[in-house]
Amino acid sequence: MSHLVEDAPARRRFEILVDDALAGFTAYRQQSPDVLVFTHTEVDPTFQGKGVGGALMRGTLDEIRRRGSRVVPQCPFMAAFIDKHPEYADLVAS
Template structure:
């Protein structure tokens, strides 16, 4: 008799700010799977680069990472400057974050 198949347990996915490295990180089961680098300025966060390790691509991790980072920016009342193309595109696809973007970049992001 075959043993029943037990589905893989769901991965633990966490997003955290790593200010000592100036980036938000997304981890899968404790392993850093991707990050979004930023520069902090008074009252502002400037997103400069986002990447997800090739082994973790296609799982929606970059979107989850950016959503968490933007939600934190909102909670802290930070203005967002999306120099990173992925962050700009994410905001373009999710206009509920457009109000966070600084005036100089809002027209570029609103598409």
């Protein structure tokens, strides 16, 4: 199972594709040029329990880090992921 996480700015969300099928997304709004507020994450039921949500979070947060941006994790899924993976805690905007 191959997956790809990519930003879809026209839809204001990061999407994860699994074998070219949309498996989930995490929606955001731009708070400032370098801060994204993540409001909602959804994984298609077909892909739940297969690590897709975690892969989506890792791919999204790695891209945020690469850009030098920060996040406001209003989405409970993202907030819980960051709590469990403190290596991403530095990306949370204060």
